[in-house]
Structure formats: C-alpha cells, structure tokens
Amino acid sequence: MNDEDFVRGDVMDLSDVPKSEQFSTAITCSCVRLIPYRFETIEPVTFTSKGIRINGILKDMDEKFTLNIYKHEVIKVIAHFGSSDQPQTLLTLYLLKTCALYVKTQLCLPDDQPSEQTGFKSQTSFHTRRLVLLFDSIPAATRETIKTMFSCVDEISAIDAADIFDRIADSDRKATRTQPSVRQLRADEQMNLLMYPPKGTGSLSVSMEDFVCLRKESYVNDIIIDFYLLWLRNTLIPEATRERTHIFSTFFYKRLTTLTRPTDMRQTAAQKRHARVQKWTKVVDIFDKDFIIVPINEQSHWFLAIICFPNLKGPVTYDTNQPVEPQHLKRARGKKVSMQIGNTTITPLTKRGEGGALPAALNSEICRLGDDGESERDEAEGDDSDMASEDSYNSNSAKEPTATGKEQAAATPTSTSTPTPQVSSGPARSSGAEEVPAVKQPLILIFDSLAGASRSRVVATLRDYLTCEYRVKKPDAQAHVFNKDNMPGHCVKVPQQNNFTDCGLYLLQYVEQFFAEPIRDYRLPIKQLTNWFDFITVTKKREDISNLIQKLMDETNTQQRLILPVIEFPTLNGQLVEYPEEAESAEFEEEEGHEDDELNSESYEENNAVAEMEVDPVGDDLPVAKTPTAVVVSTTATTVNSGAATVTSKTKRFVLKRSLQNGLGTTMTSNGSVMLPQLVSTTTASGALGGAGTHLGQRANSGSLKIRKIEP
Template identity: 35%
Template sequence: MALLKKFSGDAVRLIQFPPPPLKGGITVTLEDLQCLDSGQYLNDVIIDFYLKYLIQNASAAISKRSHIFSSFFYKQLTRRDNASEGGNNDLLGCQRQRRHQRVKTWTRHVDIFDKDFLFVPVNQEAHWYLVVVCFPGLEETQMVDWVGESQGQDEAQQCKSSNDHSEILVRLDPSDGMETETGRQAHLYWDQYNNEAENGQDEVAKDPPPPCPVTCTEHTCVRRTVCRRPCILIMDSLKLSSHERICKLLREYLQSEFEVRRGSSREFGLDQMKSSHCQVPLQDNSSDCGLYLLQYVECFLKDPVVHFDLPLQLQKWFSRQVVRKKRDEIRNLILNIYRHQNMDSKNT
C-alpha cells in the first residue's frame, strides 16, 4: 500500500477498466479501493469492475454465451415511477412496459436470447446476491448428449469441491464498518437473519443434509445426457432475502424484451421459466456478501454448470479460504492495472 501514500483525497482516480479506446470503462478511485479493507462492504464500483474483468478474461467459449448486467440494472428496473412516466396508471402491462423502457437501451447491442447465461448482481437491503437467468432463448427443457472433461479425470480446480464439511450453517456477528449507513442497514439485516435462525424459520437452520460433491459442472459432470432448462437461479450467501419480486420482475422484463427484440409474444411465467435457490457456499460474517457474489460468477465462468437438475447442489463449489483471499486479490489486481496504466501514460 506504499504506492497509495502519495494520494491525499479519497476521490483520486486510480484506473479505468477497460482503458480507452475501449468503451464502457469503469473508473475506480481510492475511495472505492478502501471498500476492500477487512470488514467493509463492497460498493457497486468494485462489483462492476471485477465482473467486467471476469467476463473479459473468461474463455471465448463461455464469454460469448454470457452477458453480465451492471449492478445498476436492478436499481433502474425497480426505480419508482415518476410523474413523467405516468405513475398513476396502474395497469400491469403499462407498468411492465415502463420498467422495460428504463433499461431497454442497455441491451441495444446484444440479443440476450442468443445467450445461455445472464448474470444480474442485486443489492437488496444492503445485501448482495446473484441472479442467473439461464437459457432465456429456450422455450422448453432439453435433454442433450454430453461428453465432459471429468470422465476419467480428477483435476484439481480452485472452484471445485472443498474438503471443509463445516461450512453449511453459520452464525453471523456484526463486524467492522457498521458506522456507515450501509453498515447500519446491514446490521438490521444480520439481526433478522439470526433471529429467524433461532426461531427455526430459516431453511438453512433446519438440519441441512451433508453437502454433496459438485457433479453438475463442465469439469465434474459424468453423465452421458444433461438437462438444459430455461430457469432463474438464485445464489445467495445468506438465503434470507425475499427473491420472489426480482424473479417476477425479470420474467416481465424478458417478456417485454422479447416483444421488442423479436417482434412477437412469448410467455415467461412460472411454468415456462422456473426459479430455484441454489445450494451454494455461505458467508460466515456480516460483510462478505459481495465477495461471495463475485466468487459465484468467477466459478461459473471457469467451470460452467451443464446439468440443470434443480436445485443445483453447489455447496462445495469453493472453500471459504478462497473468499478470505478475495479482498487482497482484487486490491492487488487494481494496483497492478494502475501501475501498467501509469507506465503506459508516461511512455506516450
């Protein structure tokens, strides 16, 4: 961190990624970097930066099949109507179309129905979680032949099974960083989580079965046929958030986007696109939800799910130690990019 001592203001610009002349660059400041300190909550800049970095460095085979939305997509989709949008009109169809109108330009250069995976980062009540829309272009479940890498192989993968069998139920205690407004909101959130766990209301606390090995991904699946289905996957490191609304809004968004993009109607209801809570590694503190979101995406891009037998059993997708190293990894990545961009600017 000696490199940063010369900076005197939090708003000091460190990097833009990707750098010009590439479009869509995200500016990361010193203040953003401080979100990576222990106990702090990741902000939307760090989330969006690392997601963009992941998709740009993913293999061509998976990157061309994937689209990652900005963290502002959900915020814009759920923004309250204002007077200019005709907020007094409560017709469901008009509401759906107005919401789509707010975000329709975000996909003007991409047909999401040609993609297999749409990643949507969501921040709800100061808590980050991930939504993955799978196979939005499919109208029904398909069984397809599969010959995977795992047949006859036992590769060591960072994002494969973990030997830690104790990472299913965790107790959350508020940690550092509670002075901020985000921290205060999150504090209430953690209290609610622990209270529901004590009352036996939370599904995580109901004697979960031992975690199964991951067998549904490209590197682990040994099946000869796999199931591909249109679905909405929820990956939440706390499992406390209410996800019904986001699933409903995404189904309505897909319906409107399909009408605009394809010029015809198609249903995206519960019967056509099921939603499911994935069994994923869980956080053990009150501040790492953003890191888990990023790790879910990183593992998915490195080792995509190929067999969609819901709910997905991904408890052993990665170890807790992987997440504990994530803050330093992202910080070092930003500083390395800073050095390279600084060096390039001096040489021009």
C-alpha cells in the first residue's frame, strides 16, 4: 500500500473486511510506554483484523487519546509471553516513521526531547520508534492470534525481557531525578508569574497581585484584561480574522482622554487627543482592519467599544460588497434608563453636565472602587441624539412589523417565529415577501454590562480620533470626517451583569463571543445578542483564567513547577459554589438617636455621600454590598437638585459593611474549624451586590457582611 494513498480510520471498523478474515480480541493492558513516557490505558487494548486500537489518558493533562495503528505500519514485534520467573508479559512494536509521527502527535509529545529516549529523530538508535505494551498476562489463544496477525513476531527469553524491564525502570529513575521540584505559592508573595507570550515583542507580565484579582467578588484589573485579550487574539481568533483585527490595550483610551500639556497650541482639541496616542499605531494601519477593539474603564467601570469596518464609506452587502441605501436612523432621546442589579433597580435622577452620563460621584460609588484618582477626562462633546436608537429601521423595509417589548424580550438569537430584523441572526432579514440582504457598515458598537449610562461622549471621542488618524495615515486621500451619519454609534443589547464586580469579565466574554459567534448583519438595531451567552459562562471565567495562567506557567517553568495559591472562585470545576452561610450572613443593627441630625451636619454628609439614586428593593431582599467601605442605599426616591441631595425625614438608610476572611477559599468559625464551600446545582445568580467595575490595578477583599440599619 502506498503511503500517499493511506487514509487512517478506525481499526475497529471491519465492514470492508471479508467475514472469513474478521477477528477482534481485547487484552487488559497495564500501561503503554514510549520511553521515558508512561501512559495509562482506560480500556483493554483491542487487536483486530486491521490493527491495534489503544485508548488512554495523557499524562498531566486529564485528556483522552486514541491510537489506531494498522498492522502494515508495524515493522517488527518483539514479544515475551511470560514465564515462572518473569510473569509480566510485553509486546514491543517497531513502527514506520509516518506512524511514529502520528503516535507522537496523538500523545502530545514535545519536539525538544532527546532522540535517544523518544526515538523519533534518530533512525539508527536501538530505541527507534519503539512502542511498548505491558500486560499482566496474555491468554494462549490470543498469543496465537497475535503471531498470525504479525508475520514478524520475535519471541524473546525471560532474560532478555528482564533486561528490557530493567532499562524501563532505569529510565523511570532518571526521569524522577530530572523532574522539576514543586512549590506551592502564597497569595501574599510579590512575584511575577509569567510573561505572555514568552518570546517576541509585546510580552505582558502577569504578577501574583494580578492573579489575586480573580478572587470571587474582586475587581479584575487591567493586566488580566490585557493578558486575556492577547491570549484570545493569539489562540482563539481564526487567523484570517486575526489579520483583520486590531486590539488596543486597556491604557489606550485612558491615554487618549487624559489631559496633558500640548506641544502645539494651535491644534484643535481632537488633534491634541490624537497626538497623545499617535505613536500607538506607528506600525499598523487601522483602516486596513475590519474590527478595532477598544476596552474602556470609565468611572471605575469596564465596558467595550468595537469600531467596525472603518475602511468603508457606507453600507454594503455582507457577502458581495455591493453598495446599499443607508438606513434611516432614529436618534435616541435623552431619557432616564433604569439599571437592574440583582434584586435592585437603580434609576439615575440626574445627568452629568455634558453628555448625559451618570454623575461622577454616583457612578463611582455604584461601581465602587473608591477614588481612582483620575482627573476629568478630555472627551469630545456628545449627546444621546448622536446615538442610533433601538427603533431605527431600514429604508427598504419601512413596513416591517415592530415587535413589542415583551416579544423582543422573549425572542432568542435563533428565533424564526417573528419575521422582524430585531431577532434575525441569519445572513438576510425578511420583510414580508421581500428579503433584505445582510449588510456591513461603519459602526461604533458599545457593549456594556451595566446599560443605562450614556456613551455618546465615548463614541464622539472615537470618531474624532478616527478623523485625525485618517488624515495622518491617508495624507494623499481626500479628508474624511467621521460623524454620526457615516459612523453611527449604537449600544447593543447584550447580557447584563447581576452584581457589581463582573464588568471586566463581561468585557472579555463580549470579545470572545464576538469572534466565536460573529455578527452576520450589521443593520441597526442589533438585537439578536440579548441571549448571547448564559450566566455561568461569565461566572466561571475567573476559574478558567486561573487554569489558563497555571497551564502557561507549567509550559514555561522547566526547573521548578510553581503551583498557584488556592483562592475563592464562584465556581469549582465550572459549577457554582455555595459558600457557608456564615460567610454571607447579614446582621441588622438599628441605631437610635438620629432624629436630630441636620442636613448640613457632618454625620449627615458622611451617611448620605452616595444617596443620589433610587433603589427599589424587591420583597424582603436587601442589596448586599461586597465593598471594602460603607455604601449607603436609600429605600425611597431621593431628589437631586444641582448636586445637592434632599432627603425626606422618613428615609431609611442601610450602611453595608464587610469583614475580612482568610485568603484561602475557606471560612474560619469561632472554634477554629474550617468551613469548606459546597457545590450546588443552581444556575441562577446569588443576587449579592458589590463594586460594579475595576480600577486599574486595584482589588478588594471578600468576606462576611454586616449590615447596620440607620433610621433617622
């Protein structure tokens, strides 16, 4: 048989073998050796008319492997079928080079091992391409089958077999001596864990301080976000798409909007902003890209902007790139939008002076990271009317039926019951009897896990940046000004966080999902992403990133294996964890003597520092704040007028405080015993509240709650 004609299949499939020649026998195998490697089998080794089938577990990877070795690929077999002195039996298979490379690939063996040991590089060594199968015993009838199956069986004596077993044992002793030592790390150690990627430019250092950010109810920092985005780009994004994608670091937007002393006073505000980051694209032309990923941390909250198709001058059909008529876009009105966090509804009562965002003080407390020390951002002027509303429609399909709010909420990305563009995820949208082709067009899409705050200033700032960048990158082309008509901004309806700590994780999942399940129609509004992914996908991301860091550390640390410290995750092996009640218990202490507090007193100002929001508790459930400092939540509407809060005398305030746990994922009881987390099957959120975002490089401790109720 010619190697080039050979197609590897399953040797268990004997459908093409004459019935008279068919046979299959299974023998329990203690292990498979490819010196110096050892692999455990998970089922008996099967010998068939075609060859040998071996199923086992990869060492240290907890993954299964399957080998289908055809009998024509076995050059020679050395067999010892046991004796009274050496009862253990063995079969040594010498393989063709092509088969040996196949075995190496299936067993995930590295290239940089000594050829004397693996035998994959040297064809003259005694160990060349030798696979050893060890058995406790082989029945007499099966021995004859093996001898008939392979015409090249060489049966050796017990002395020769003992020599092979001695060499295997000697190899194991050497491997034990050369194995790296193992050290368990502590969470308080100040050290770098890994460089990613380990080689080349643009490597990122991940430290222990960054790893601890993955603790449950802590705030994921900028290093973790940059690291995971870089890993996504290098591993999960398809190569063709990767070449058409540019990912900015978390510091890009901060640098773009941080006030600095300009070098040229004649520059416009937009040009000054662009000058701060002009060198960031020195070796890349973003107008050659289809997608530009911009992670943003604003008011201590992470969200995502994706600039889509900046090289297009208008909408074109998705598949054929034929120009189409621009959409008639309705503009969003400056309306008050409620945010639902667990069992709590928060309604902004005021806007920021410019741009309609939440007040800086309020948003900072909602997101709860404390004072991040940032100065006022240097952003472009923006208004909600600059953003495309959710009611935008296509000019060629004005008669499309409009789904009600309940219908839209019930729709799923795969729904086909309502022929509206809001829920379509296919390549075309149906409008009665008319098919509307899918399009791609220049857009700035905002993905925010705490929808409600205005992002018009962000969109306007990015448009200004694109205008200046285009002038620099295309000096010979006609100037192109990006505006709300040729680069619309749109806040996409996406899954929302149900606590105040996971916004960074949602940002990462938005990017991952964007490339795993690409949008196929960029006609606005984009509504098919409401159920893009489920709650557990994001919740287990802390554990997933931790496992990724450990895996990359194991690949780079050859002298010593470093084991990451044990910290609390909301999941264990991908399942939700229920921590002991003591770790989440809430105590209510009603304090008297506040009737005489004056509105201008120091105690009043301290207790009402963040009372500029409406909170509507559901039933008897109270919001639980996972924050290192007190957060005040009002159970009645608070009227805000020119930044000053006016509170009725009957308002109740709940001051939420948290005590510390040990840092090992367990809770210490009063008698000193350790309470371990328990797995639960629930797939719903706990409803606990905490900080909404992450300050760059900042984390918080988790622990039990103490709620002190203050009634004036």
